[in-house]
Amino acid sequence: xxxxxxxxxxxxxxxxxxxxxxxxxxxxxxxxxxxxxxxxxxxxxxxxxxxxxxxxxxxxxxxxxxxxxxxxxxxxxxxxxxxxxxxxxxxxxxxxxxxxxxxxxxxxxxxxxxxxxxxxxxxxxxxxxxxxxxxxxxxxxxxxxxxxxxxxxxxxxxxxxxxxxxxxxxxxxxxxxxxxxxxxxxxxxxxxxxxxxxxxxxxxxxxxxxxxxxxxxxxxxxxxxxxxxxxxxxxxxxxxxxxxxxxxxxxxxxxxxxxxxxxxxxxxxxxxxxxxxxxxxxxxxxxxxxxxxxxxxxxxxxxxxxxxxxxxxxxxxxxxxxxxxxxxxxxxxxxxxxxxxxxxxxxxxxxxxxxxxxxxxx
Amino acid sequence: xxxxxxxxxxxxxxxxxxxxxxxxxxxxxxxxxxxxxxxxxxxxxxxxxxxxxxxxxxxxxxxxxxxxxxxxxxxxxxxxxxxxxxxxxxxxxxxxxxxxxxxxxxxxxxxxxxxxxxxxxxxxxxxxxxxxxxxxxxxxxxxxxxxxxxxxxxxxxxxxxxxx
Amino acid sequence: xxxxxxxxxxxxxxxxxxxxxxxxxxxxxxxxxxxxxxxxxxxxxxxxxxxxxxxxxxxxxxxxxxxx
Numbered sequence: 050x051x052x053x054x055x056x057x058x059x060x061x062x063x064x065x066x067x068x069x070x071x072x073x074x075x076x077x078x079x080x081x082x083x084x085x086x087x088x089x090x091x092x093x094x095x096x097x098x099x100x101x102x103x104x105x106x107x108x109x110x111x112x113x114x115x116x117x118x119x120x121x122x123x124x125x126x127x128x129x130x131x132x133x134x135x136x137x138x139x140x141x142x143x144x145x146x147x148x149x150x151x152x153x154x155x156x157x158x159x160x161x162x163x164x165x166x167x168x169x170x171x172x173x174x175x176x177x178x179x180x181x182x183x184x185x186x187x188x189x190x191x192x193x194x195x196x197x198x199x200x201x202x203x204x205x206x207x208x209x210x211x212x213x214x215x216x217x218x219x220x221x222x223x224x225x226x227x228x229x230x231x232x233x234x235x236x237x238x239x240x241x242x243x244x245x246x247x248x249x250x251x252x253x254x255x256x257x258x259x260x261x262x263x264x265x266x267x268x269x270x271x272x273x274x275x276x277x278x279x280x281x282x283x284x285x286x287x288x289x290x291x292x293x294x295x296x297x298x299x300x301x302x303x304x305x306x307x308x309x310x311x312x313x314x315x316x317x318x319x320x321x322x323x324x325x326x327x328x329x330x331x332x333x334x335x336x337x338x339x340x341x342x343x344x345x346x347x348x349x350x351x352x353x354x355x356x357x358x359x360x361x362x363x364x365x366x367x368x369x370x371x372x373x374x375x376x377x378x379x380x381x382x383x384x385x386x387x388x389x390x391x392x393x394x395x396x397x398x399x400x401x402x403x404x405x406x407x408x409x410x411x
Numbered sequence: 412x413x414x415x416x417x418x419x420x421x422x423x424x425x426x427x428x429x430x431x432x433x434x435x436x437x438x439x440x441x442x443x444x445x446x447x448x449x450x451x452x453x454x455x456x457x458x459x460x461x462x463x464x465x466x467x468x469x470x471x472x473x474x475x476x477x478x479x480x481x482x483x484x485x486x487x488x489x490x491x492x493x494x495x496x497x498x499x500x501x502x503x504x505x506x507x508x509x510x511x512x513x514x515x516x517x518x519x520x521x522x523x524x525x526x527x528x529x530x531x532x533x534x535x536x537x538x539x540x541x542x543x544x545x546x547x548x549x550x551x552x553x554x555x556x557x558x559x560x561x562x563x564x565x566x567x568x569x570x571x572x573x574x575x
Numbered sequence: 576x577x578x579x580x581x582x583x584x585x586x587x588x589x590x591x592x593x594x595x596x597x598x599x600x601x602x603x604x605x606x607x608x609x610x611x612x613x614x615x616x617x618x619x620x621x622x623x624x625x626x627x628x629x630x631x632x633x634x635x636x637x638x639x640x641x642x643x
Contacts, residue, residue, distance in 0.1 A: 097414065098421065119420075155413075185420040194425065198432050205440035212447040217454065224444070231444055237620060252445060253437035261432060283414070284421035288429065337631040344634035347414070393627040396620070414641045 088358035096278050096350050099156050099189045100131040111136045116192055121183035122160060124148045131186075140168040140176065149182075158184050190285065193277035197264045205260075234259050234395065242399035247406050251399065254296060258289060259395040266346060266387030270380065280390075281346030286339045293398040294335035301405040334401055338394060345390050349383040352376075539572065582640035589636030596629035 102114035115132035127147040134142050140154040143161065150161040152168050159179035161168060169177050187195075208224035215221050220228045234256050239248040265280040279285050307313060309327040312320050356376035360369050547565055604622035608615050 093414070098418065183419060185423050187424070188420060190421055191424040191428075194428055198428055201432065202435060202440075205436055205444070209440045209443040212443055218447040218451040220447075228444070228448065231441075232448060235445070235448075237616075253433060253441045256441050257429075257433045257436050261429065282417075282421060284417035284419075285425050287417045288422050288425040292426075292429065337628075337635075340634050340638055341627060341631050343415075344637050345630075348634075348637060389623065393623065396624055397627065400624070415638055 086358070086361040088355060088362055091358060092351055092354045094156075095354055096281065096347055097156060098278075098282060100134075100153060100158070100186055101136075102189050102192060102277075114192075116187050116189065118151075118158060118186040119184075120151070120158060120160075121185065122147065122149050127151075127182075140179075143167075151182075152179065157181060158186070189277045190279045190282055193268055193279050194265065194285075197261070197268055197279075201260055201264055230260075231256060238392075238396050238399050242396060243403040243406065248399075251296070251402050254292075255395050255399055258292075258398060259391050262289070262342065262394055263387060263391035266391060267384075269346060269350065270383055270387065278347065278350055281343060281350055283339065283343045286342040289342075289394070290335040290339035293338060293401060294332075296398075297334075297401045297405045298331075300402060302408075304407060304409045305405045334397075338397055342390055342394055345386060349379070349386055352379050353383065543568065543572075586637050586640040589633040593629055593633030596632075597626045600625050600629065 100118060101116055104112045104114065106112070113136070115130045118129055118131050120127045124147050127149060129144060129146045129151075131153075133144045133146075134153045138153055138155060140152040140159065142152065144151045150163075150165070152159050152161060154168070154176060158181070159168065159176055160182045161179045165178040168179055171177050204223060204227065208220070208222070208227045211221045211224040212218050235248070235252060238259070239252055239255055242248075243251055262280055265285075269278050269280055309331060310324050312323045312327065315323065353376045356372050356379065359372040360366070543565075546568075547561075550561070550564060600622055604618050607618050611618075
């Protein structure tokens with residue numbers, strides 16, 4: 050276990066150092082073009098989702114992987130590649146597809162009204178003559194999610210196969226790296242939180258969620274991928290929290306609902322008083338799961354990026370060693386946080402399942 | 412505000428991707444891995460149980476052996492004791508026999524000595540009596556003319572003779 | 576003073592509270608581990624879970640400060 054963490058840490062540090070170089074040159078290019086470097090804008094741009102996978106600037110030109118844009122408009126499904134916007138993010142380039150006119154503004158796709166030719170803004174810089182269609186594009190985060198899914202499938206199916214080949218079920222190769230983690234999830238999360246009798250049913254969910262969150266946390270820390278901040282995106286954490294909530298609610302037994310609506314062992318006025326609190330608690334649990342993961346990962350990214358942008362704020366190379374040292378320090382902490390947050394999310398999910406399936410014992 | 416507004420697209424894709432991942436991994440990864448691990452654990456548990464059982468049997472066997480050994484030792488002791496007893500008895504018997512024999516011989520010897528002595532005494536007495544008679548005859552023939560003298564002499568002589 | 580600075584102050588205050596709370600959890604966990612080193616694993620995982628609960632409150636504040 051210790052060795053595994055060490056391996057992960059070393060690899061991550063390697064990736065970090067490689068990608069900080071690319072990162073820095075990227076920002077410099079921007080700085081030359083624009084008059085003022087705005088750290089807040091840069092950070093938000095990196096933390097939020099995007100419609101193209103921006104890699105680096107090369108000779109004053111952005112190099113990026115175009116991603117498909119999928120929209121559900123009045124004319125039905127509309128798809129085109131994000132490269133059609135030519136890196137425009139201010140709504141100037143109008144793309145016509147499937148009978149609609151689309152612009153990209155702050156990484157949001159807007160459909161212009163039929164009579165509009167140019168996008169118009171009100172005082173607060175909101176577009177007045179355009180609407181947001183239902184956007185199910187494959188964004189940077191979705192793309193990274195699929196990459197992580199492929200990596201996960203490769204790792205786990207290969208390790209599952211290696212058991213079939215070996216005699217006496219002895220793990221070999223990658224499986225010997227994976228097995229302690231799987232056993233950790235089973236023995237330190239599943240069994241103590243849910244109980245030895247019922248944990249088996251929840252193991253696939255717990256294992257999947259643990260490794261899915263962990264690998265996406267790690268991918269988010271690799272800045273050459275421009276920190277596709279998937280696990281720091283509230284939509285992602287919300288979806289996972291909703292899954293936990295659904296499973297908790299569906300597996301709730303009589304005892305669980307009794308503890309929510311008619312708390313046993315307390316006087317009747319107290320029961321009436323407690324019922325709404327418990328009912329709110331039922332929803333607060335997944336909400337806190339959602340916020341915890343989202344805010345932890347996003348905060349980590351913001352801190353690393355903010356420390357890096359100190360160099361450009363002060364416009365001095367002398368600040369660079371200090372800011373790099375600090376952001377490296379935070380990045381190393383973040384590597385630990387990736388595992389801890391995945392663990393916390395899984396352990397709390399297991400705890401809620403355990404609460405929902407607990408038998409009456411008094 | 413934008414940061415904490417979940418986008419529909421990502422929710423949609425996350426849900427689909429996660430369900431897909433869950434189902435695929437459940438079938439092709441978690442089930443084989445967990446089964447293999449638990450199978451191996453069961454195997455180890457069984458093997459440990461077997462070993463424990465074998466050890467118990469071994470222990471039983473050992474204690475049985477010890478019991479047999481103890482019994483054998485006790486029997487040997489008993490046999491040795493018997494033999495020693497027999498030996499002692501035989502020696503004692505022999506001694507007794509010898510003693511008896513000796514005693515018998517001594518008694519016989521004593522008896523025969525006594526008898527011999529008695530016979531000798533009787534003979535001696537007879538001889539003495541004959542001698543005395545002879546002496547008396549001679550004395551009487553030669554010296555003793557008178558009766559009184561003869562009697563006095565005889566009595567005198569007889570007084571001197573003490574038997575035994 | 577604009578809304579952003581007020582949000583920053585709020586986040587800072589929340590950080591103080593969470594810092595105190597997590598500090599207490601960490602301190603107590605350390606003491607408990609020193610007293611019972613054989614319970615090390617169990618204490619560590621429950622301390623992590625408790626820290627996560629405390630942290631959640633601070634993170635709610637952080638999210639509120641994002642809401643500007």
